[in-house]
Amino acid sequence: MDSLLLHICCGPCATVAVPAWRERGLEPAGWFHNPNIQPAAEAERRLESLRRYGRAAGLELVVEDRSPASASWDAWLSGLAEASPEERCPVCLGLRLDAAAAAAARLGFARFSTTLSVSPWQRHDLIRAAGEAAAAAHAVAFVYLDLREVYRESYTESRRLDLYRQPYCGCAASKWESWHQRAARRRARAAVVAAGQSADGRLEPPEDDQRSHGSRGEGQTSRGSRGKGQTSRGAPAEGP
Ligand code: SF4
Numbered sequence: 001m002d003s004l005l006l007h008i009c010c011g012p013c014a015t016v017a018v019p020a021w022r023e024r025g026l027e028p029a030g031w032f033h034n035p036n037i038q039p040a041a042e043a044e045r046r047l048e049s050l051r052r053y054g055r056a057a058g059l060e061l062v063v064e065d066r067s068p069a070s071a072s073w074d075a076w077l078s079g080l081a082e083a084s085p086e087e088r089c090p091v092c093l094g095l096r097l098d099a100a101a102a103a104a105a106r107l108g109f110a111r112f113s114t115t116l117s118v119s120p121w122q123r124h125d126l127i128r129a130a131g132e133a134a135a136a137a138h139a140v141a142f143v144y145l146d147l148r149e150v151y152r153e154s155y156t157e158s159r160r161l162d163l164y165r166q167p168y169c170g171c172a173a174s175k176w177e178s179w180h181q182r183a184a185r186r187r188a189r190a191a192v193v194a195a196g197q198s199a200d201g202r203l204e205p206p207e208d209d210q211r212s213h214g215s216r217g218e219g220q221t222s223r224g225s226r227g228k229g230q231t232s233r234g235a236p237a238e239g240p
Helices: 011-023 040-057 071-078 085-107 124-138 153-160 172-194
Strands: 002-007 026-032 060-063 111-114
Touching: 002 011, 002 085, 011 026, 011 040, 011 153, 026 040, 026 085, 026 111, 040 060, 071 085, 085 111, 085 124, 111 124
Parallel strands: 002 026, 002 111, 026 060
Antiparallel strands: none
């Protein structure tokens, strides 16, 4: 069977991406390199979840997250506090996929892909653009596979394998935004209940589905720009 290097963001996304590639006749080697995840304990938790999935699925894993941070990541980090999703996400995706392409070339893979394409919360146009630019820079092929249709299946597999599901995309800014979005939903539901109406379940999706996974958090435009009433971090201006 042919192979590809698969950049993996987390265990839950791997549960649907790995079988999808195998069904298409390509055996993935999982590659975990996500310096965007903050804090370090969160990155360890996600990696542990991936290792657990890797053992269950017989997936070869290559972990390079402990490599020294580059000047490019330092620059991304230094601007994170004030950066909008439109500013920070393309850089974050570009750095990760460029590193994946470099690893694919170094390790002898002809092609690479990423589990980021599982998430409906990510900007897929940015993923494709970043993957193709990285592929051209390192003389390997980037293979895009839209797996948003099987995103919900990752819930079932995560529960079956008792995998940790993260409640935010990765960086500290996304954690902040997700927290505010959940708080806003709780306030909205409480207001409905206080007004004597029954909560019909549509106001608040399951807790698992509330993570802001990328640049398309609730309250933002489809391009991830700041919505009205949001701070430069994309969070609502009003506190909980
Ligand atoms: S929201 Fe996600 S994709 Fe965007 S910068 Fe933060 S970690 Fe990266």
